[in-house]
Amino acid sequence: MPSRFFIRFSLSALRYRKQRLLLAFGALAVAAALATVMFGIYASVEQRIRDEFRGYGANLVAVAVNGGTVPLSIIDAAKREGAEATPIIVTTGTVGDQIVPVAGVTTAKSYWHVQGSTAIAPGNCLAGEVLASQLHLQLGGPVAIESLHCTLTGIVSTGGAEDQELIIDFASAATLAGIHDAASDIEIQAPGNRLESIRTTLAAEFPAADVRTRRAVAGTESNVVLKMRSALLLLTLLILAITTLCVTSNFSEMVIDRAKEIGIMKALGGAERRIAAFFISESATLAILATLIGYTGGTFAAAGIGREIFGGAFHVHMDWLVLTGVAGVMVLVATVATAIATARIWNIQPAVILRGE
Secondary structure (H helix, E strand, O other): OHHHHHHHHHHHHHHHOHHHHHHHHHHHHHHHHHHHHHHHHHHHHHHHHHHHHHHHOOOEEEEEOOOOOEEOHHHHHHHHOOOEEEEEEEEEEEEOOEEEEEEEEOOOOOOOEEEEOOOOOOOEEEEEHHHHHHHOOOOOOEEEEOOEEEEEEEEEEOOOHHHHOEEEEHHHHHHHHOOOOEEOEEEEEOOHHHHHHHHHHHHHHOOOEEEEEOHHHHHHHHHHHHHHHHHHHHHHHHHHHHHHHHHHHHHHHHHHHOHHHHHHHHHOOOOHHHHHHHHHHHHHHHHHHHHHHHHHHHHHHHHHHHHHHHOOOOOOOOOHHHHHHHHHHHHHHHHHHHHHHHHHHHHOOHHHHHOOO
16 A cells, blocks of 8 residues: 555656656756766776876886896796886997997886887887987987997987987897896886885895885875875765755755645644655655666766776776665765655644645
């Protein structure tokens, strides 16, 4: 009987108060879409920002305590800890009659501005723009570094030390420097949440190496992640607060509009809590339906926003955890808003209503 009465009660509301229900439904759907965007970005923003910061250099660096070299075995140790590591050799070589700084690397850095090719391979080399100007080097031209010969495939501009260096592949630089199974330093990209533990582990395993945190990179990365997540959280709370006010306003007006029905139900022995439960069930049903619509739209919006901010392909990711969270929040918002609105039910007097006052 209660379920049949609830259906009739809801259908009556839909028939005669369609505009108010649609307004409440629209507010919940928009809030669900925005919450989906916020929750989706909030869940992935840390990893996405850390991926972006990888392009700005490593957050750890291992150098020799005594100013010599560090063993390449640090790379394998870093990988076991879930970090990425790349070795660098810094040495000098003679080009013509001039001694120039030489850097041996395995790959070009993503933040380098390179005119030409960024490929690092035996037989190819890159030159910093300052060095290229001093030595009058041209793209595609030959460069002789003592016994090594390479073709200049790119000119690098970074605003840093690379502008004055000749950059060759790591193996060739090791041969030039006479170094075996070692590097001048090793740059390590560790997950931000495990930065200190990885640094401590590597420092304990390799006491001859000084494993340092690059504060400029690590500190900025942590600050950006914290500020982004805080901003998203505050914005989500603001959206939910506005939605709660909107739904409260609509259901308050519905309670007033349906005062006659409520008065009759109370006169027939209906308890205020049971009547309020009808309204809350009605709004919870709206919230679930609005969640399905809002989540679908919000998922596509989140994919578009992610593509614009972080780049990459347009990828729609259906996350059931996010859907469950959005549904739970929307039902909570609708329930709280309706509970506030239905407080008016206790003030409706059946005798007054039946007298037509």
